[in-house]
Amino acid sequence: MWWIFMADEQASSRSGSLARRCAAGSQDAGRSVSRQTSGISVRRVSTVLSSSFIAAPNLLSLQDDRRDVAMGRRPARCYRQIKNKPYPKSRYCRGVPDPKIRIYDVGMKKKGVDEFPFCVHLVSWEKENVSSEALEAARIACNKYMAKFAGKDAFHLRVRVHPFHVLRINKMLSCAGADRLQTGMRGAFGKPQGTCARVAIGQVLLSVRCKDSNSHHAQEALRRAKFKFPGRQKIIVSRKWYGIYQVQPC
Structure with missing residues (x-):
């Protein structure tokens, strides 16, 4: 076993x-x-x-970015219509920001009417407010075209309107909990935001003086500057021999 x-x-x-x-x-x-x-x-x-x-x-x-983001500039179409009296800068209206346009004469402004006999105007065809930003943009566009095609010493450009009217804005808060801080339309007079020019129908906005050989360049420069303005404008060739200057009667 x-x-x-x-x-x-x-x-x-x-x-x-x-x-x-x-x-x-x-x-x-x-x-x-x-x-x-x-x-x-x-x-x-x-x-x-x-x-x-x-x-x-x-x-x-x-969240921090949303709190720190500032509100953009209000569009000029909100202030286009003339609804109130002129409101210029004064001792009662303080804290007005400087207008965007600071130069009103460009080119050879000391040339006489014999050297620059041709004169063309950009005329407003509406009653409206024109912001200082629009005036500056039109001046830059016209000056750039004339300096490129006619020469910087071959013209004189003048901005004929000045932005004296002050625009106000009632700022609203857009962050979280803003309904507890802002008062809505209570005390909505607003604070100065910018300036504009009050323009009437038939008022001259820009004027260009040059020689007769550069007349087509001046008209094209004003046509390009016209796109910087709201409303309607017309380009009118002056028939006066003294151009933009005032002649005193004898």
Whole structure:
């Protein structure tokens, strides 16, 4: 019976080794699974935390930017119509910003009527307010074209209107919680925002003097400057020999 005993021992040893292998395999599998799951959880937690830490400063910066953004300049079409009396700068109207246009004569302004006999005007065909920004833009456009095609010493440009009328604005707050700070239309007189010129029908806006050989350049320069103004304008060639100067009767 000794061989039966040996067979039982071999079988028991085989079964024990198989059981140990299975146990070891299950432990390795459990460790790998736990590692994978723990890695996934760590990754998820890390991504969530990183996204939250990244998103929070962005939100704060956006809120700060929204609070710090200043309101843009109100469009000039809001002040185009003449509805009230002239409101110039005075000791009662203080804190008025300087007008955008500071130069009214460009070119050879000391040339006489004999050297620059040709004169052309840009005339307003509407009763309206013209902002100082529009006057400056028109002056730059006309001066640039004449200096390029006629020469900087071959013309004289004059802006004929001055922005003396003061425009006001009642500023409204647009940030969070503004309804607790602002008063709406109570006390809505406003503060000075800019200046404009009150223009009548037939009033001259710009005038260009030059030689007869550069007459087409002057008319084209005023045509380009016309796009800087609101409303309607006309280009009229002057028939007076003295141009833009005033002649005293004898």
